[in-house]
Amino acid sequence: MNLKNRKIFNKLLIEKKISKKIVYDLSPNSLFNDDIIEGIKVLLSKRITIGNITKKFEKEFSKYIGSKYALMVNSGSSANLLALFASINPLKKNKLKFGDEVLIPALCWSTSLWPIVQAGLKPVFVDTDPKTLNISIEDLKKKITKKTKAIMLVHVLGNCTNMDHIKSIIKSKNITLIEDACESLGSKYKNKYLGSYGTFGSFSFYYSHQITSGEGGMIVCNSRKDYEIIHSLRSHGWDRGLKNNNKNFNFINSGFNLRPTEIAAAIGYNQFKKLNTFKKIRSNNRKLIINKLVNSKNWTNQYQFVDAIKHLDPSWFGLPLLLNKKYIKQKARFLAKINKKGLETRPIISGNFVNQKSVKLYNLNHKKEKFYNTQNIEDRGFFIGIHLKKISNSELNFLEKNLLDLDEN
Ligand SMILES: Cc1ncc(COP(=O)(O)O)c(C=O)c1O
Missing domain, CATH: 3.40.640.10 (Type I PLP-dependent aspartate aminotransferase-like (Major domain))
Structure with a gap:
């Protein structure tokens, strides 16, 4: 990329970050030059x-x-x-x-x-x-x-x-x-x-x-x-x-x-061709994020992490987090707050899919069956991205500060 194009590119990038105030995205930089x-x-x-x-x-x-x-x-x-x-x-x-x-x-x-x-x-x-x-x-x-x-x-x-x-x-x-x-x-x-x-x-x-x-x-x-x-x-x-x-x-x-x-x-x-490298970087970043949270002075078991099942060598791209039950009521408010601070989150896949209007439209759950575990994951869960670049200390500090900022009562 020549200097002029790089300047335009950087300007666009900065404008994007400022306009959306994203500090930690779900998925930045996935395409390389x-x-x-x-x-x-x-x-x-x-x-x-x-x-x-x-x-x-x-x-x-x-x-x-x-x-x-x-x-x-x-x-x-x-x-x-x-x-x-x-x-x-x-x-x-x-x-x-x-x-x-x-x-x-x-x-x-x-x-x-x-x-x-x-x-x-x-x-x-x-x-x-x-x-x-x-x-x-x-x-x-x-x-x-x-x-x-x-x-x-x-x-x-x-x-x-x-x-x-x-x-x-x-x-x-x-x-x-x-x-x-x-x-x-x-x-x-x-x-x-x-x-x-x-x-x-x-x-x-x-x-x-x-x-x-x-x-x-x-x-x-x-x-x-x-x-x-x-x-x-x-x-x-x-x-x-x-x-x-x-x-x-x-x-x-x-x-x-x-x-x-x-x-x-x-x-x-x-x-x-870079998949295995990506896999290693993401796996390392995942460990760094979890360590940062559980070793924080503010850690009070706010989350349950989801580990790879036995015998699996996993390839991650997101870190699912399940809020401790006592925080469920404040989940929507909490996510709105951290999203405003620039921490992007999203539901785990799309939560309990049976709740979606489209499922009702096609009457796919006519017996009105409840899916308690799936609902629990929807109620407690969200995920954050795991990036392709080694996570920086300032990003780790940002995640620690925001993810653990839950009201205790
Ligand atoms: C589990 C699962 N299946 C299928 C898809 C669809 O993939 P695509 O977006 O490439 O159509 C997605 C997309 O995110 C997914 O998460």
């Missing part, structure tokens, strides 16, 4: 539609995750959409049928849920384990019936549930497993990456996640047949790219257009 340069190179090549960089990224990604196939898409939501629409596709062996039940944690993201409904399947909500923020195995077992044909796992903020239990449940019951690993790229349970356990695994490269391509995502699978289905669904139902003869306009399936641009692939691939 070397990432942007890779994107610019694609722009200058004037071939910005899907091409060889996307293919290379997919190949390296599948090798890293340990799945046979990876396919890049324009978002993590699109990856989930492909997973569900592939699961009901006429070309799929043992395909799911209209009305089949799919278990999903109540602590989920909007587009973990909606592809299930859009595919004509029936979501059944499962409560959460407050220790991991992930699906409760206990409640999961209660919810499994003959109608259960799939489980949509959502690995929350780099953490997961006991994957051994999940494996044994699906094995004995012939249930399809789909993993929404959109928040968990790089987390490894017993030497196997999250996302590689299921029939399909999805990842998001949205700007605040472990790596970013601005917008983008990846879907992985192990069967050639499944790969061919998602490949055709990604692109109009076309067989282009699957067969040697690309000249024919053969449409072998139904389809969407969920392709990424080559610009996003170039940025995402460059970030992907």
Whole structure:
């Protein structure tokens, strides 16, 4: 960047900080200049539609995750959409049928849920384990019936549930497993990456996640047949790219257009090469933040932290905090206060998703079931970012001062 551009850039950055008064963001600086340069190179090549960089990224990604196939898409939501629409596709062996039940944690993201409904399947909500923020195995077992044909796992903020239990449940019951690993790229349970356990695994490269391509995502699978289905669904139902003869306009399936641009692939691939470095920095920053809080003279157990489940080598991007029960009543006021001081926070995923108006609109919880643990996480929880640069002492002091500034009565 030349001096003039740098000055404009810095001015914009300062203006952004002043106007929004952000001192500690949820996710700053996720794109670096070397990432942007890779994107610019694609722009200058004037071939910005899907091409060889996307293919290379997919190949390296599948090798890293340990799945046979990876396919890049324009978002993590699109990856989930492909997973569900592939699961009901006429070309799929043992395909799911209209009305089949799919278990999903109540602590989920909007587009973990909606592809299930859009595919004509029936979501059944499962409560959460407050220790991991992930699906409760206990409640999961209660919810499994003959109608259960799939489980949509959502690995929350780099953490997961006991994957051994999940494996044994699906094995004995012939249930399809789909993993929404959109928040968990790089987390490894017993030497196997999250996302590689299921029939399909999805990842998001949205700007605040472990790596970013601005917008983008990846879907992985192990069967050639499944790969061919998602490949055709990604692109109009076309067989282009699957067969040697690309000249024919053969449409072998139904389809969407969920392709990424080559610009996003170039940025995402460059970030992907730095994933392990990012993981280490974030893991270290997480330890520094927790140590700072628990060793403060003002520490009175204001929070419960969420540790990685046993056997997990986690990849974080946010630090979930659960307020001690006695502070619940002041949570909204407290968050408004610290946000005003420049400390950005957000809910854990989107809290208890069953509370959302959209769930009521589609009458998805007609039995009016309560999800006590998930509600508890919504009532007590929020998260702050874990950044890609080593956290400074002044940032640590800022977090200590503000996060512990709760009224004692
Ligand atoms: C669990 C989960 N699934 C899916 C998504 C969707 O990813 P994207 O924003 O790339 O569409 C998100 C996004 O934050 C997410 O947190």
